[in-house]
Amino acid sequence: MHYDNVQALFCLILKNQIRTIDEGVETLIPDPDSQQKIFAVQYYCSTKYFCRQQQISEYYSWDGDASAKACSKCDNCVNCIKNNVQDLPDATDDIYELLEVTKSLTAQHPYVTPKDVVDVFTHSKTGDMESKGYLTSEAYKREYTRKVLVSKELAFQALHDLVVSGYVKQACTLKKQKERQMTCSTHIHGVRENAENFIGNKSWVYKAPRKQRRERR
Numbered sequence: 343m344h345y346d347n348v349q350a351l352f353c354l355i356l357k358n359q360i361r362t363i364d365e366g367v368e369t370l371i372p373d374p375d376s377q378q379k380i381f382a383v384q385y386y387c388s389t390k391y392f393c394r395q396q397q398i399s400e401y402y403s404w405d406g407d408a409s410a411k412a413c414s415k416c417d418n419c420v421n422c423i424k425n426n427v428q429d430l431p432d433a434t435d436d437i438y439e440l441l442e443v444t445k446s447l448t449a450q451h452p453y454v455t456p457k458d459v460v461d462v463f464t465h466s467k468t469g470d471m472e473s474k475g476y477l478t479s480e481a482y483k484r485e486y487t488r489k490v491l492v493s494k495e496l497a498f499q500a501l502h503d504l505v506v507s508g509y510v511k512q513a514c515t516l517k518k519q520k521e522r523q524m525t526c527s528t529h530i531h532g533v534r535e536n537a538e539n540f541i542g543n544k545s546w547v548y549k550a551p552r553k554q555r556r557e558r559r
């Protein structure tokens with residue numbers, strides 16, 4: 343399922359959204375609960391190796407419920423087998439660092455996208471980063487060597503996970519221009535208070551094909 347289809351679906355079924363039309367561009371700002379649901383569906387669609395049935399089971403489970411086993415039949419389970427995917431070591435240390443980078447960057451800069459956070463976390467050095475002033479930010483200057491979230495793809499997945507878990511605050515605006523597909527712009531605007539106190543309560547395990555672990559900054 344494509345993101346745009348998902349967003350269009352949510353716009354049709356969700357209520358309590360701010361809707362404005364200006365020069366033919368329709369802007370929708372869903373209420374915070376609806377936004378969290380959109381992010382959860384985006385995360386579900388973006389995962390490549392996390393069993394679909396396990397994801398749904400976890401979404402509706404209570405704390406302390408036993409986790410479901412991978413079904414070995416869904417597209418993601420098939421991907422795991424096809425790409426020789428393995429569980430990576432627990433990424434809790436990297437998650438703490440990702441949280442600190444997010445906190446620092448959003449405290450210094452007014453409009454931070456998920457890509458900005460990942461670029462700073464992975465120490466990208468591009469013209470875009472320079473023009474935004476990120477290369478001299480405190481977040482960029484942090485000295486830390488990532489142990490598990492070594493690729494951008496894994497960093498994006500972890501950030502998305504933090505958003506869906508409610509530890510990183512993200513907001514979205516949906517725009518629709520006549521006869522064009524709906525677009526969704528997201529920005530990160532902070533970290534939940536005392537989030538670092540809760541990070542250690544769960545394990546942060548991601549999956550990757552064996553070759554992906556060699557990608558380092």
Ligand SMILES: [Zn+2]
Binds near residue numbers: 417
């Ligand atoms: Zn599965």
